[in-house]
Amino acid sequence: MTTPAVLDDELRHRLRSVTASPARPNWRDVRQRARALDAPSRRRRRLILAAAVVAAAVAAPALAIATGVIDFSSAAPAPMPVKMLFNQLATLSGPSIPGPITAPPRLVYTFHTSSGSFDLAVAPAANDGWCWVVVGRDGTCNTRDGGLNYGANQPPPVGTEPLLIDGSIAAAGVTRIAITFEDGSTLDLPFVQVSAPIDADFFLYEIPANHWTRGTRPATIAAYNSNGTIIGSGWFIRERD
Amino acid sequence: MKWMAASSREIEQVYRRRFGNFVAAVAAIFRDPDGAAEVVQDGFAQALAHRRDFRGEGQLEAWIWKIVLRKAYDRLANAVPVGSPLEEVPEIGVPSPESDPALAAALRSLAPRRRLVVYLHYNADLPYPEVARICGVSEGTVAATLAQARSALAAILAQQDSAPAANARRTR
Numbered sequence: 001m002t003t004p005a006v007l008d009d010e011l012r013h014r015l016r017s018v019t020a021s022p023a024r025p026n027w028r029d030v031r032q033r034a035r036a037l038d039a040p041s042r043r044r045r046r047l048i049l050a051a052a053v054v055a056a057a058v059a060a061p062a063l064a065i066a067t068g069v070i071d072f073s074s075a076a077p078a079p080m081p082v083k084m085l086f087n088q089l090a091t092l093s094g095p096s097i098p099g100p101i102t103a104p105p106r107l108v109y110t111f112h113t114s115s116g117s118f119d120l121a122v123a124p125a126a127n128d129g130w131c132w133v134v135v136g137r138d139g140t141c142n143t144r145d146g147g148l149n150y151g152a153n154q155p156p157p158v159g160t161e162p163l164l165i166d167g168s169i170a171a172a173g174v175t176r177i178a179i180t181f182e183d184g185s186t187l188d189l190p191f192v193q194v195s196a197p198i199d200a201d202f203f204l205y206e207i208p209a210n211h212w213t214r215g216t217r218p219a220t221i222a223a224y225n226s227n228g229t230i231i232g233s234g235w236f237i238r239e240r241d
Numbered sequence: 242m243k244w245m246a247a248s249s250r251e252i253e254q255v256y257r258r259r260f261g262n263f264v265a266a267v268a269a270i271f272r273d274p275d276g277a278a279e280v281v282q283d284g285f286a287q288a289l290a291h292r293r294d295f296r297g298e299g300q301l302e303a304w305i306w307k308i309v310l311r312k313a314y315d316r317l318a319n320a321v322p323v324g325s326p327l328e329e330v331p332e333i334g335v336p337s338p339e340s341d342p343a344l345a346a347a348l349r350s351l352a353p354r355r356r357l358v359v360y361l362h363y364n365a366d367l368p369y370p371e372v373a374r375i376c377g378v379s380e381g382t383v384a385a386t387l388a389q390a391r392s393a394l395a396a397i398l399a400q401q402d403s404a405p406a407a408n409a410r411r412t413r
Contacts, residue, residue, distance in 0.1 A: 007391040012363045014344045015269055023278030025260035027253055033286030140293070151293045 098129020284309030
């Protein structure tokens with residue numbers, strides 16, 4: 001009688017023998033393809049940016065909707081599990097990563113959404129940068145000249161969670177952060193500012209379900225100063241429709 | 242606790258460690274040994290470009306697998322002209338009968354989703370929990386599917402074993 005282990009080996013061998021491939025790994029090629037994926041988006045960003053500047057020029061000055069400035073030095077120290085997350089951030093690399101954190105992280109704010117509450121922890125980093133973690137969600141680091149750093153998950157039916165958008169940008173006079181949707185409508189996001197040595201704005205917002213489907217989804221995001229000038233912007237990348 | 246932010250280094254590590262498994266499994270699932278490497282390259286490129294979308298739900302490799310499989314399905318869909326007769330559409334996950342008739346018969350006895358389970362386990366060397374996560378089924382379903390695959394193969398192998406013996410008797 002043939003045992004399951006023998007059948008396992010037999011299956012594995014036969015499956016592999018009919019599908020052998022001589023291909024060899026080529027990471028450089030992967031990186032080139034990844035850059036090519038970025039290229040059309042950058043072109044699109046410039047186009048959208050130009051349109052947004054025109055719109056801003058004819059619109060009334062935007063109202064600041066920041067919910068206040070949080071004093072970093074008086075915020076509570078982050079607990080050990082959160083500190084460990086910041087240690088993981090040290091493993092990241094790339095142009096937007098300023099370097100290791102230079103002071104322990106602190107819990108500075110709690111974002112409340114209909115799908116839950118999320119603590120924001122931040123820490124200053126080398127080269128005048130900062131790292132931040134939305135506990136239970138994600139984390140990254142920013143440089144002061146890195147513009148608007150933002151992220152969003154895929155909502156249902158692709159993903160499994162409500163559409164949450166979070167991000168950060170150097171304070172530098174930001175008075176408004178807004179999303180433009182595919183249907184042309186806009187939404188101003190509430191954000192908080194954290195004091196020196198962070199000096200940055202943060203936001204986390206749950207996008208309503210009526211903006212999860214094709215034709216209504218978030219298209220672009222931009223941060224404005226009091227003159228209505230865009231000082232950081234981006235677009236949302238998504239899977240092929 | 243969930244964690245996002247896959248680094249390019251982490252993705253590169255998965256790539257260098259597991260490239261052969263990815264190519265082998267994609268080649269098997271889609272009967273396209275030549276196109277498999279192309280799909281894997283594209284999939285990893287997309288993972289690299291969109292690494293901020295990784296939300297830490299499960300292993301990074303499982304997340305990349307989903308991207309690669311989606312690429313492979315897209316390639317297959319684009320390769321089949323709209324309106325093609327059904328018999329001209331390649332049957333996912335079934336090797337051509339010429340290459341291994343017994344294996345083709347064993348796999349054809351499984352539903353397409355279950356064939357995917359077989360390949361992810363045997364060709365990609367993924368453990369039950371990761372296969373379950375990628376396919377959106379329970380670990381129990383993975384175990385049951387693999388048991389079914391073994392059973393189908395055992396039955397076919399038994400037939401093969403008995404056939405030469407019968408011939409041998411006739412030649413005596």
